[in-house]
Amino acid sequence: MTIDLRVQPRARRIALEISAGTLKVAVTAPPEDGKANDAVIALLARTWRLPKSTFAVIKGMTARDKVVRVRGDPAWLVPQIEQWAKEHG
Numbered sequence: 001m002t003i004d005l006r007v008q009p010r011a012r013r014i015a016l017e018i019s020a021g022t023l024k025v026a027v028t029a030p031p032e033d034g035k036a037n038d039a040v041i042a043l044l045a046r047t048w049r050l051p052k053s054t055f056a057v058i059k060g061m062t063a064r065d066k067v068v069r070v071r072g073d074p075a076w077l078v079p080q081i082e083q084w085a086k087e088h089g
Contacts, residue, residue, distance in 0.1 A: 001070045001077055002058065009036035009064075016047050018085060037061065044068065048081060 003023060011026035018024070027039035037057050045052045050072070060066035070077055 001072075001074050003068045003070060003081075005040075005066055005068060007036060007040055007064050007066055009039075014039075014043060016043055016088075018088060031062070034061070037066075040066070040068070044070075048084060050077075 005023040005025050008024070008026040009029060009031040011028055013026060014028055015026040016023070025040050025043060027036055027043060029035040029039035041052055041055045041057070044050070044055055050070070054071050056069045056071075058067050058069045070081075
């Protein structure tokens, strides 16, 4: 399963939200040496209560627009992420 998202590195706060149908991630880490990507993965893992190893940035390593792969059983992942989206979207 893949997720498209927009990242704001060096933000003032850490946040994960849905805005205009887009998943937006704000992290305080700078976009240097993969630090922002690592912070995005840590935030997704913490928010959705999944191991960090479940996530991988597969497109947009140095861009703000990214595609993240989430490994796992889609029958379990999709309802969990959809529930979060309903609560926060």
